[in-house]
Amino acid sequence: MAIKDILKKNFKILTRSKSSGLVIILGPLLVILLVGLAFNTSSTSKLNIGVYIPEKTELTGTFTDVLNESGFGVIEYGQQEECIIDLKQSAVHLCMVFPENFVIESNSSNEILFYVDKSRTNFVYTIINTVSSKVQLQSSELSYELTNAVINALNNARDINSENMIKVIKMKEDLSSSMEGIESVLGDLNDLDLTQESVGTILVLNYAKNIYDYAKDMEEVMEEVNCDSIGDNETKELCKDIQDEIDNSTLTKDYANFTGSLNTLEQNLNLIKTKLSLAEAAKKSSVSELETLKGKVNSMLLSIDLIKTETEKVNSEIESLKVKEAKKIVSPITTKIEPVSSQTAYINYLFPYFIILIIMFVSILLSSNIIVMEKNSRAFFRNFTTPTTNFKFFGSTFLTNFLLVMTQVIIILGIVYFLLEMNWIANWYIVLILIILTITLFTSIGMIIGYLCSSQETALMISLGTSSIFLLLSNLVMPLERMASFIQNAAHYNPYVMASELLKKGMLFSLHIKQIYFDLLILLAIAFTFFILAYLLSVISKKQYFTGFKALKHISNGKEKNKIFELSGKNIENIDDMIDEINKSSKKEFDDFVEDDFSEFSLWARDIYKNKRLCKMLTGVKDKEKIIRILEEFREIDGKKRKK
Amino acid sequence: MDKAVLKISHISKSFGKSDILKDINLKFYPGEIFGLIGASASGKTTLLRTIIGFLEPEKGKVFFRKEHLLSHENGSEKFKEVLKDPAGIKEIVGFAAQTPSFYEELTLKENLEYFGSLYNLKKESIASNLKTLLGLMNLNDSINLKASQLSGGMKRRLDMACALIHDPQVLILDEPTSDLDPILRKHVWELVRKINKKGTTIIIASHNLKEIEEICDRIAIIKDHRVLKVGTTEEIREEFSEAEEIHLESFPGNYEKIMELPSKYRKQIINTEQKATEFIIYTKKPEYILHELLHKIEKEKETIIQLKVKKPDLDEIFVSLSANK
Numbered sequence: 001m002a003i004k005d006i007l008k009k010n011f012k013i014l015t016r017s018k019s020s021g022l023v024i025i026l027g028p029l030l031v032i033l034l035v036g037l038a039f040n041t042s043s044t045s046k047l048n049i050g051v052y053i054p055e056k057t058e059l060t061g062t063f064t065d066v067l068n069e070s071g072f073g074v075i076e077y078g079q080q081e082e083c084i085i086d087l088k089q090s091a092v093h094l095c096m097v098f099p100e101n102f103v104i105e106s107n108s109s110n111e112i113l114f115y116v117d118k119s120r121t122n123f124v125y126t127i128i129n130t131v132s133s134k135v136q137l138q139s140s141e142l143s144y145e146l147t148n149a150v151i152n153a154l155n156n157a158r159d160i161n162s163e164n165m166i167k168v169i170k171m172k173e174d175l176s177s178s179m180e181g182i183e184s185v186l187g188d189l190n191d192l193d194l195t196q197e198s199v200g201t202i203l204v205l206n207y208a209k210n211i212y213d214y215a216k217d218m219e220e221v222m223e224e225v226n227c228d229s230i231g232d233n234e235t236k237e238l239c240k241d242i243q244d245e246i247d248n249s250t251l252t253k254d255y256a257n258f259t260g261s262l263n264t265l266e267q268n269l270n271l272i273k274t275k276l277s278l279a280e281a282a283k284k285s286s287v288s289e290l291e292t293l294k295g296k297v298n299s300m301l302l303s304i305d306l307i308k309t310e311t312e313k314v315n316s317e318i319e320s321l322k323v324k325e326a327k328k329i330v331s332p333i334t335t336k337i338e339p340v341s342s343q344t345a346y347i348n349y350l351f352p353y354f355i356i357l358i359i360m361f362v363s364i365l366l367s368s369n370i371i372v373m374e375k376n377s378r379a380f381f382r383n384f385t386t387p388t389t390n391f392k393f394f395g396s397t398f399l400t401n402f403l404l405v406m407t408q409v410i411i412i413l414g415i416v417y418f419l420l421e422m423n424w425i426a427n428w429y430i431v432l433i434l435i436i437l438t439i440t441l442f443t444s445i446g447m448i449i450g451y452l453c454s455s456q457e458t459a460l461m462i463s464l465g466t467s468s469i470f471l472l473l474s475n476l477v478m479p480l481e482r483m484a485s486f487i488q489n490a491a492h493y494n495p496y497v498m499a500s501e502l503l504k505k506g507m508l509f510s511l512h513i514k515q516i517y518f519d520l521l522i523l524l525a526i527a528f529t530f531f532i533l534a535y536l537l538s539v540i541s542k543k544q545y546f547t548g549f550k551a552l553k554h555i556s557n558g559k560e561k562n563k564i565f566e567l568s569g570k571n572i573e574n575i576d577d578m579i580d581e582i583n584k585s586s587k588k589e590f591d592d593f594v595e596d597d598f599s600e601f602s603l604w605a606r607d608i609y610k611n612k613r614l615c616k617m618l619t620g621v622k623d624k625e626k627i628i629r630i631l632e633e634f635r636e637i638d639g640k641k642r643k644k
Numbered sequence: 645m646d647k648a649v650l651k652i653s654h655i656s657k658s659f660g661k662s663d664i665l666k667d668i669n670l671k672f673y674p675g676e677i678f679g680l681i682g683a684s685a686s687g688k689t690t691l692l693r694t695i696i697g698f699l700e701p702e703k704g705k706v707f708f709r710k711e712h713l714l715s716h717e718n719g720s721e722k723f724k725e726v727l728k729d730p731a732g733i734k735e736i737v738g739f740a741a742q743t744p745s746f747y748e749e750l751t752l753k754e755n756l757e758y759f760g761s762l763y764n765l766k767k768e769s770i771a772s773n774l775k776t777l778l779g780l781m782n783l784n785d786s787i788n789l790k791a792s793q794l795s796g797g798m799k800r801r802l803d804m805a806c807a808l809i810h811d812p813q814v815l816i817l818d819e820p821t822s823d824l825d826p827i828l829r830k831h832v833w834e835l836v837r838k839i840n841k842k843g844t845t846i847i848i849a850s851h852n853l854k855e856i857e858e859i860c861d862r863i864a865i866i867k868d869h870r871v872l873k874v875g876t877t878e879e880i881r882e883e884f885s886e887a888e889e890i891h892l893e894s895f896p897g898n899y900e901k902i903m904e905l906p907s908k909y910r911k912q913i914i915n916t917e918q919k920a921t922e923f924i925i926y927t928k929k930p931e932y933i934l935h936e937l938l939h940k941i942e943k944e945k946e947t948i949i950q951l952k953v954k955k956p957d958l959d960e961i962f963v964s965l966s967a968n969k
Contacts, residue, residue, distance in 0.1 A: 012750060385734060
């Protein structure tokens with residue numbers, strides 16, 4: 001019952017202040033709206049790239065076009081220095097300086113110079129990577145084109161080689177055939193006998209003379225034969241025919257003709273002989289020439305064999321190339337980025353970090369603020385005069401924070417579910433467990449801060465400081481991997497890192513509770529520890545409230561050698577300082593010194609200023625103006641006394 | 645039979661090396677108005693906070709007894725120790741501190757309802773007590789005003805109403821009139837009387853000793869962290885009035901001349917003091933001094949404007965005691 005009423009009271013107090021109500025309820029919604037608008041995109045962030053191109057070429061145009069198309073703001077500069085100055089003034093995020101004559105030629109320098117502002121440590125590498133990747137992409141495309149040309153040339157060469165190979169084979173066949181022909185001709189030539197055999201014309205002439213002589217003899221004989229004397233008619237006839245023939249023969253003439261012909265024949269034979277000698281000489285020359293030709297043909301055949309072998313080798317090597325596609329040669333290893341979750345916009349990836357960030361900031365700030373507000377509230381004292389236990393007050397304050405933050409988180413989750421179409425419902429129980437744990441953890445931390453601080457300003461500063469440390473030691477600002485190893489190890493136990501990583505696993509990867517139970521248990525243990533710590537501090541804080549911390553400090557120091565009296569952090573030892581400090585002190589600070597039993601100012605006069613009279617004058621006086629007046633009067637009197 | 649509603653037995657409390665309370669023994673009876681007076685740092689607030697259990701004494705105990713047990717025959721047997729029943733003491737005691745304690749952002753009604761709920765009262769009881777208190781405190785017209793909008797006097801009344809919302813047997817008031825103007829102070833004391841008339845025991849710690857003297861049935865003087873004396877105003881006055889006072893105001897007021905008395909008279913004078921135009925003579929034999937004084941005034945041709953003899957009031961006794969540290 002009391003808890004319900006305390007909650008009701010807390011909500012009333014928080015909402016009665018319109019400004020705080022707006023901040024508490026609308027603040028986180030506004031933050032998530034802005035974050036949503038800012039990151040609900042999958043495109044490249046708008047980066048301004050300063051470009052200095054000393055000599056414009058088609059290639060530089062390609063690069064600037066690519067950068068423009070990629071969403072970068074490309075600003076061209078006439079001078080390199082202007083670009084660098086703008087980079088220093090953060091007008092551009094990066095300066096790209098192209099070389100002169102930026103073309104793809106073997107003798108041209110193609111180094112693009114990047115100027116970056118390394119003071120932007122969290123961003124510089126992102127810029128370099130983003131722009132480099134675009135440049136690299138363009139460079140790869142150029143490489144691809146060049147390599148493609150080379151590959152095409154190789155393929156063409158291989159095809160021509162293959163065609164030439166047929167010709168070579170044909171040529172070789174022809175040559176071989178020619179060789180055979182040569183060898184045949186050589187054989188024939190060698191077989192050709194042009195030796196001159198001596199023709200015996202004299203012998204013929206002798207034989208012819210002998211035959212002529214015999215014929216003459218025969219004629220003479222026949223002429224002497226009496227054919228009529230021959231009994232046999234037939235033989236007589238025959239004999240008479242013969243004698244007639246002999247009478248009619250042209251033997252001598254024929255003989256003369258014969259010898260004349262034979263002389264002509266001899267002359268002709270001599271001519272032939274001469275020609276044969278010439279032919280023999282020509283044959284020898286031809287054989288020699290053919291032998292030479294044969295040698296050359298043989299050599300050609302060998303060369304053709306060699307050409308064939310080499311060409312075959314070249315073709316074989318071209319064939320043996322495993323990668324013949326230019327794309328694969330340029331990028332033999334390609335990477336494909338496959339998201340492990342189906343989310344697309346940045347907000348989807350960053351949402352777990354943002355929601356925990358909001359929970360962290362709101363929980364810590366709100367709870368510390370409520371605690372300090374309650375502690376500094378006039379009603380704080382009265383609460384303890386009632387039988388309601390401290391745990392109920394503690395629990396109610398915790399619940400107030402918890403319910404407020406939970407409400408905000410539910411609204412945010414609703415918004416992202418319906419407007420950003422982020423499906424966290426699939427793993428809703430893990431999301432819910434994590435959010436409850438996270439709110440508990442950060443609310444406890446905030447309450448601890450609240451119990452430790454005496455003013456809202458201090459609580460606000462420590463809350464912001466603590467939240468900032470948690471944020472700084474996380475992946476959201478700078479990758480943990482860039483930090484020193486011991487910080488990295490410590491950062492893994494950073495509640496913000498733990499909670500956001502777990503929520504990411506639950507929301508984006510839909511991991512089952514069994515897969516994250518160990519981390520979940522650690523988070524639970526941390527949350528529980530902080531919760532207990534916060535409760536213990538609430539008990540201590542209550543005790544301190546009744547014992548009066550400042551007074552206690554003063555009194556315990558009062559008997560020591562070095563006495564201290566601090567009103568607003570300054571050790572006061574003389575009246576002037578005391579008047580100054582009282583004037584400067586807030587009502588709350590002043591009231592702390594006049595509320596309780598210790599009558600701080602009169603005790604100061606007694607123990608530190610060592611003046612019983614002033615102590616007596618200040619005894620029981622609780623009005624600020626009166627105290628100042630007494631001190632001023634005393635200062636005047638004391639001054640006069642001293643002058644005397 | 646012990647009829648006390650609260651009993652403090654040999655309480656000692658210190659902060660660090662400083663003793664704040666030393667062997668305090670007190671009893672508070674039903675229906676009485678009890679005044680605690682003492683210098684700053686004498687331990688009054690600490691004592692009040694120890695009574696309600698906010699502070700734990702190093703030595704001694706505080707006991708309380710609920711109303712229905714007051715008439716019990718074996719009363720002393722029925723006392724409960726505060727630290728063993730912290731909720732019990734808070735049920736029977738209402739506490740109003742020096743600074744009004746309530747939520748400025750809540751209305752008067754919301755404050756009373758809220759604090760009523762902290763005493764686990766039923767809604768009906770809260771409504772009934774609220775009605776009574778609003779009438780008693782004359783706050784009916786401001787019921788829906790935010791506490792921050794109330795005047796100083798109304799805030800003080802609201803604070804007392806918050807302390808009384810559970811209709812306690814004992815109301816503790818720590819400096820109830822500090823920072824209030826005389827008219828508001830008068831109203832507060834009237835209110836205290838009204839509350840007391842309902843039968844509520846009231847314990848008041850105050851610096852305003854004149855007012856304490858007027859309102860309290862019994863008084864305890866705390867000095868050097870001990871209870872110096874407990875008793876009625878008259879009892880204390882009797883015990884601590886070492887001297888009576890002759891208050892003289894004359895014209896032209898040449899008091900130095902007047903005081904040039906023979907040595908036998910001067911020996912009877914404990915102290916003299918001039919406060920503005922008034923001259924005060926402290927003596928144990930006022931009649932003896934007065935005779936010679938009148939003679940001297942006549943001789944010096946002074947015109948008497950005022951001459952009176954009185955016993956010192958509580959305030960003066962207190963100052964005197966404080967000065968004699």
